[in-house]
Amino acid sequence: MVTAKEIVDMYISSFEKKGHKRIPNAPLVPENDPTTLFTSSGMQPLVPYLLGEQHPQGKRLVNVQNCFRAQDIDEVGDNRHTTFFRMLGNWSLGDYFKKEQLTWFFEFLTKGLGLNPRKLYVSVFQGFNDIQKDTESEVIWKQLFSSAGIDPKDRIYFYGVEKNWWSRSGLPQDMPTGEPGGPDSEVFYDFGPELHIHEQSQWKDKPCHPNCDCGRFLEIGNSVFMQYKKQEGGRFIELPHRNVDFGGGLERLLAAVENKQDIFQTSLFQPIITSVENATGYTYSTHARQMRIIADHFIAATFIAAGSIKPSNKEQGYIVRRLIRRGLDNFYEIAGKDIAGIIEQIVEQYKDTDPELANAFPNVKSILLAEEQTYKQTLHAAKKFIAKRYKIGDELKGLTEIAADDAFALVTTHGLSPSQIKSLGFIFNEQKFAEKMKKHQTLSKRSATKKFAGGLADDSEKTVMGHTATHLLHQALRDVLGNHVHQTGSNITSERIRFDYNYDQNLTDEQLKSVEHIVNDKIRENLPVHFEMMPLSRAKETGAIGLFDNKYSDKVKVYFVGNYSKEFCGGPHVDFTGRLKRVKILKQENIGHGQRRIYAVVNPKS
Ligand code: SER
Numbered sequence: 001m002v003t004a005k006e007i008v009d010m011y012i013s014s015f016e017k018k019g020h021k022r023i024p025n026a027p028l029v030p031e032n033d034p035t036t037l038f039t040s041s042g043m044q045p046l047v048p049y050l051l052g053e054q055h056p057q058g059k060r061l062v063n064v065q066n067c068f069r070a071q072d073i074d075e076v077g078d079n080r081h082t083t084f085f086r087m088l089g090n091w092s093l094g095d096y097f098k099k100e101q102l103t104w105f106f107e108f109l110t111k112g113l114g115l116n117p118r119k120l121y122v123s124v125f126q127g128f129n130d131i132q133k134d135t136e137s138e139v140i141w142k143q144l145f146s147s148a149g150i151d152p153k154d155r156i157y158f159y160g161v162e163k164n165w166w167s168r169s170g171l172p173q174d175m176p177t178g179e180p181g182g183p184d185s186e187v188f189y190d191f192g193p194e195l196h197i198h199e200q201s202q203w204k205d206k207p208c209h210p211n212c213d214c215g216r217f218l219e220i221g222n223s224v225f226m227q228y229k230k231q232e233g234g235r236f237i238e239l240p241h242r243n244v245d246f247g248g249g250l251e252r253l254l255a256a257v258e259n260k261q262d263i264f265q266t267s268l269f270q271p272i273i274t275s276v277e278n279a280t281g282y283t284y285s286t287h288a289r290q291m292r293i294i295a296d297h298f299i300a301a302t303f304i305a306a307g308s309i310k311p312s313n314k315e316q317g318y319i320v321r322r323l324i325r326r327g328l329d330n331f332y333e334i335a336g337k338d339i340a341g342i343i344e345q346i347v348e349q350y351k352d353t354d355p356e357l358a359n360a361f362p363n364v365k366s367i368l369l370a371e372e373q374t375y376k377q378t379l380h381a382a383k384k385f386i387a388k389r390y391k392i393g394d395e396l397k398g399l400t401e402i403a404a405d406d407a408f409a410l411v412t413t414h415g416l417s418p419s420q421i422k423s424l425g426f427i428f429n430e431q432k433f434a435e436k437m438k439k440h441q442t443l444s445k446r447s448a449t450k451k452f453a454g455g456l457a458d459d460s461e462k463t464v465m466g467h468t469a470t471h472l473l474h475q476a477l478r479d480v481l482g483n484h485v486h487q488t489g490s491n492i493t494s495e496r497i498r499f500d501y502n503y504d505q506n507l508t509d510e511q512l513k514s515v516e517h518i519v520n521d522k523i524r525e526n527l528p529v530h531f532e533m534m535p536l537s538r539a540k541e542t543g544a545i546g547l548f549d550n551k552y553s554d555k556v557k558v559y560f561v562g563n564y565s566k567e568f569c570g571g572p573h574v575d576f577t578g579r580l581k582r583v584k585i586l587k588q589e590n591i592g593h594g595q596r597r598i599y600a601v602v603n604p605k606s
Contacts, residue, residue: 002113004086004254004268005352008064010112011088011248018104020062020090027593028066028307029316037316038068038304042089043226043245044168048540049093050180050226052240059095064088064250066354068300070319073326076296077289079215079262083323084300086250086353088221094241098137101223101244102185106144109187109220113257117148119190121210121217125165125183126158128172131228131236133158137185163211166224166245175230178536180239184224186210188217189252191261218263220256221248232535264292268349272299275345280336290330295346297327298339301368302346306360308592311371313415322417324371329423343368382414383424399425404432412440462494465602468529468561468573469519469583470499473600474545475565476518477501480511486545488595496586497600504594512585516600519583526578527562531569534558544568 002010012022026045028038039045042065049055065087075081092101109115122141127133138156145152158164161171167181175181188210195201195216196208203214210217224245228236255263264273264284273284276291284291301323304316311321331339343365351358386402387393407428410416416424418433470490478485481503489500507515534542536556544558544566559569561577574580581603589597 001267002254002257003352004250007113007250007253007257008086008088008353011108012062012064014108014112015060015062015090015104018060018100020060021057023057023061023063025063025065028068028303029309037319038070039065040067040069041065041168042067042087042247043091043224046091046093046245047168047180050091050239050243050245051178051229051537051540053540055093059093061091061093062089064353066303068304073322076293078292079264080218080252080255082251082263082296082299084296084303085252088246088248088250088253090244090246092244094243097242097244098185098223098225099140101246102137102140103144105187105221105223105246105248106148109256110148113253115189115256117145117150119256121155121157121188121190123157123159123164123186123188123210125185126160128161128165131183134164134183134185134225137225141185157210159211166222166226172230172236173234177230177232179230180226180228180243181230182224182226182228182243182245184222186219186223187221189220189256191216191218191259195261215261218252218255218261219249220252221246229537262288264288264295269295272342272345272349275342276331276336279338279341280331280334282334287334290334293330294327294336294342297323297330298342298368299346299350301327302343302350302357302364303354305364305367306357308363310367311374321371321415324368325375325417325420328372328375329420333423339368339372340365378414378416379420379424382410382416382421385410385414386424386426399427402426402428404429404436407433408436408440411437462602463492464572465574465580466492466494466497468577469580469600469602470497471559471561471565471567471569471573472519472522472577472580472583473497473499473515473598474501474567475561476515476522477503477598478545479518480514481507495601497598497602499598499600500591500595501598502594503596506590506596507588512588516583516585522561522564523577523580523582525562526576527564528576529559529561529573531557531559531573539568542566 016022026039030036030039030044036044042063043050055061066084067087068084070083072081072083076083109120110117124137124141125134141156142152145155164184164186165172165181166184167175167179169175169179172181193208193216196212196214197204201214203212208214208216225242226245227239227242229239231237251263251266251268254266254268255261258266260266263269272295273291276294277283301320304320309316309320311317311324313321347357347361386400386406389406390400390402392400407418407421407426410421411418470492474487485501485503487499487501491498534556539556539558542558556568559567559573584601584604586599586601591597
């Protein structure tokens with residue numbers, strides 16, 4: 001039987017033979033993209049190249065990418081959804097197009113993996129506004145099925161934008177200006193009509209088709225013909241070249257190869273499910289839903305924690321906390337006690353494709369176990385808080401009705417979710433609670449926007465000066481170290497600037513001095529600082545660098561410091577660099593993952 005690792009190797013080598021260069025698996029937590037917390041598809045790091053920039057490795061690329069989709073968290077529990085998965089990807093950046101792509105993928109499935117072509121069905125784009133129905137792909141699929149001895153009739157299904165259009169933001173109308181996207185063609189594996197028509201099936205009286213939710217068909221690959229870019233005003237124009245962006249879910253391909261309609265029963269997940277059975281004493285046949293959630297959430301948490309993200313109340317840390325706690329809720333529900341064996345089994349199952357997991361294991365294990373302790377304490381404190389307020393004993397029996405205000409307090413101060421509050425045995429007026437939460441979210445959003453505009457902790461004159469100084473520092477680092485260096489984060493207070501960037505060595509004293517020297521030269525030159533609003537495409541043409549904070553708005557703001565630096569940025573900044581007087585670098589630090597940090601002060605006393 002073919003393993004997950006063998007599928008990866010076969011796929012990569014078959015595309016390498018067709019002139020593709022393998023690109024690395026990008027970090028699960030993107031280095032320099034504040035618009036998204038996680039890498040959720042293989043194309044994400046390739047956006048500039050799909051938009052027309054030249055890729056250093058050429059026009060044909062292939063890889064396997066670890067992906068995490070937080071938005072799918074509530075779907076987990078059925079036979080096919082996971083938050084973490086590996087995506088096999090190949091790309092044509094203005095090179096081959098539909099004919100080669102569909103043929104090569106069909107060959108990979110039928111000849112490489114040995115899938116029975118009779119089990120395959122495909123979908124094609126039906127057209128939308130000015131964008132034509134994809135009859136070209138239809139013709140290609142007809143030929144492919146016929147050449148495999150299969151009547152193409154009833155194999156090819158047409159769908160609209162809801163199913164056969166792909167962009168990072170989904171439907172055409174939801175795409176921001178400048179975003180690339182295009183029609184796609186998906187391939188489905190058929191696990192047999194019994195899944196649709198059995199006695200208890202809620203679908204049995206409705207027609208079945210590849211996008212039916214009955215579980216009969218599993219999507220195993222998606223070829224996106226990424227050839228359009230959204231324009232201001234909502235129209236689409238052709239990109240400089242027609243690209244292919246293919247993604248295939250490794251776990252689902254394995255399910256097709258093993259003919260297991262439940263991906264959690266494939267050779268990849270099965271041993272993990274067994275470890276959950278062992279840790280709980282329950283069986284998968286009676287508690288599949290809980291066990292799927294436990295397996296998926298702990299796998300995702302393991303990969304995120306291996307990237308050194310610790311559970312916390314913000315950003316990626318918050319997601320990993322939510323995964324661990326939701327996994328634990330389900331684990332405790334089926335009497336689970338010790339999660340260590342499950343984590344061990346996860347590492348065992350994934351280490352052949354992701355060897356770095358084995359090294360990270362001790363750290364990952366301690367992160368997950370520590371979070372379990374924190375969670376237990378939180379639950380205990382939450383119960384105590386309510387017991388005290390309602391003057392009831394610690395041992396709660398049955399359901400206790402609490403005020404929406406108290407439920408709100410459990411969420412905001414104890415970090416519980418509404419469902420966790422309910423599982424503690426507390427019920428509350430959900431409408432009142434929702435209203436309170438909404439008000440709270442609007443308020444905190446407003447203050448967060450204010451607080452984090454431009455990475456500033458406050459808007460005193462000193463932090464504005466610090467902000468302009470980071471632009472100079474950023475450019476000066478690139479002057480000294482090369483243009484591959486870019487900002488990965490920054491934090492500015494009225495006391496100091498903290499600036500993070502990708503570089504795998506400490507700077508020598510001489511390099512640090514040169515950087516400081518350049519910055520101070522630019523201050524002495526008293527360069528004017530101004531900004532221009534422009535469409536993202538033009539901003540990119542100017543060569544502006546920096547964090548793409550405004551990537552999703554129609555226009556982006558680019559700050560110019562004389563002719564010296566151009567950066568995407570929301571501001572605010574000083575009007576002339578001379579106002580900074582002088583910048584002094586205090587120290588540098590190695591913050592891991594190939595990143596360095598510099599601390600500096602503006603207008604130091606000494
Ligand atoms: N980007 C597409 C997807 O995520 C194909 O790779 O499905």
